[in-house]
Amino acid sequence: MKKSIYEAPSIELVQISTIGKHSILNMGTSSVFEEVDDVEKLLNEYGSPLFLLSEKILRNKYNEFKDAFTEEGIETIIGYSYKTNYLPALCSILKEEGAWAEVVADMEYKLARSLNVPGSKIIFNGCYKTEAELNKAVSEDALINIDSFNELELLDRVAENLGKKARTGIRVNFMMGNMPWTKFGFNYESGEAKEAIEKISKKKNINFEAIHNHSGTFNVNPKMYSKSTRIIIELAEYAKKLGLNTKIIDVGGGFPSSNKLKPQYDIPGGSKYNETTLQQFSSAIMRHLKKAKHLFNNGKPILILEPGRAIVDEAMQLISKVVSKKKDANGNQSVVMDAGVNILPTAFWYDFEPKLANKLNGLNGNLNRKNKKNGNDHNRSVKMYGPLCMQIDSINESVNLPSVELGDVIVFSNVGAYNLTQSMQFIQTRPAVILLGPTGVELIKRKETWRDIFNLDTLPKRLGKSNGAY
Template identity: 25%
Template structure:
């Protein structure tokens, strides 16, 4: 979905009904701005084209993409489940009173402490990544007299066309239980024997920012073969199949975002086809997109500071943020589109490179961006920064994290306060001998 660009009468870029230049003035920059309307539109698309279309399906929001108390509330109202991957994410959901039975708890190295919290709170599903974790979950269940419901994360052994740091379904992966029979069936047999776990099925996640449904379909095919063999060999009936997320969104030219049904129809059709072929009961099918729900719902506003022209080479325009609030360009070479918010009605006939303020040559947000004539003080709006920006933000160079403002037509409110310098040093201690 490429959002149409709205411009105010005075030429300012309008996002979520709010004049972004006014937002920058009121809240300062850098500033994350999140549109509630876009999140709701995405959730509506999921409801209409997946949840209401098929029987016995569920959709979870992968909270690692962007999480705070307000987003938990929005996601809960939209009727989605929540995928968390750490005690910190679970704690956030607990503080937002998110229904614990609607949580999927992922992670390849959950600690005992994290599992104890999850099991004591009766989270809906624990997605067990390995045998070490299975033992721990069973042991904690026994001590707490509980029987947590679990899924096994499996490694389906498929490659996806995306950045190598975000492919997860290939055999050589830190995630999940390999499909080699002696490994997966050993895990399944143990899970079936243990008294304090209830094994419901399987989970896979093939990667992130994927535009082609082939890897999802191939992974579904492989897991359906596994489901049949599990029934034939161990009498295990799979009741749930969680197919992860990974659906790509538009960032820049060449990114061809697809409707949710492009992925979900193909997954569901493959499950139905294989269930018929193998005479298996249909499992509940779950999806868990993160980026697809939140990516386009966010933008980041910056103020342009120094503008340096190197004759015959390039012009650098530096902003008041950079890799601390958006590590993705430095980490993955991710590309973004942007515009000058206070000159949104002008022709973009110059080319500049947007540099961050960190003491790193690699802190470049956008190479060769087309802009109108630039001046220091102009406001840059980087688009589609909703996913994996705020959630990956850090304090490199002791730069405080920006605030997050939620906007909707005629409404705007801070949902995350800007960090202060006091916050940055609040946990530092001087040893006695240095006082």
């Protein structure tokens, strides 16, 4: 057996280099970079890392989604799930497209109202709503999907005090294999869902409108929606017997994006996303709903969908720089980036395939850069870490890249969902976000500063020089 020569692990300190002059990026039709012609200028102006949101892709994804779930005789409403990404500019664009707001907390409710979403176009979900929040939601005609018997009693009282009927839905959950999601709503199998309907039928201050289910996120199996639709139909039938006219069937969100799950979270063999994917999910719902129209809104069902990920993931990309390179004990190459799981928490679940982006003059990052050492084009497996002082700050154990240099720009695609809203403020400030809109580049979130992080703190007088300021 041929012995390989031992090479000691090395760490190279970095001077971040500027990016090549012609950093025009082109990474396929779904790339936000078709809209960017000078990445160097962007990074110089807004700093690295940097999030980019494409207005064009966002609007297209919304309409693609809505079209897939549009069917004659059924009114389809998209309640965009704010928690997925609540950049005000993003929520406003979706509002312009006609989306309602699906919110699960007071801060999201307030954001929607501040963007002039009328209360009547807010779906208020979640397992914890305070009396004050319910008070506001009832008075502004929001649709409130209740989560428990306690909430039903509270809502009834709030509505009575306001002298107004509360627009109400019930959230239900059911067993789907070993994925129960039973934390939320009334369980179907135990009979609690029917019991909730029965209780509602006796309440004077509740206007029963909707039956809602949301089970999981990045569901790769359309069967889940078939089952959900069938259960909602059965419950609507039961409600009808009790004299309640269900208007709305709300099947929640959970639809996948084109991202790739890590094998341990995916189905065996890996799920495939293609142009028929949304249609498959739509058919799973429509197949049953079309036969049960009479049970909803006097034959004119209103179908609410609450997508998050499926609409916003593809609309955003993240650009980040290589800040150091090293080799581990086995000689494997790794790189440290200025973006890590602090701003890319979905790296725990997604198998991101980051691409080298700079100095490519419009060519695809992976394929066209010469390996400087041996003159070959071949890629190699590289471990990719973020900047946090934690070993778990690992974006990907094995990325296929040509040899990278310090200061190289790496692009992460499909990062619109659950990264900004679940980002972590731990030792690093969070990056700026720019919108690539019809009039060019607009800053929609400035980079966080160290001051932003400590702005909420107060230093007791006895510990500081001045009165609480430091």
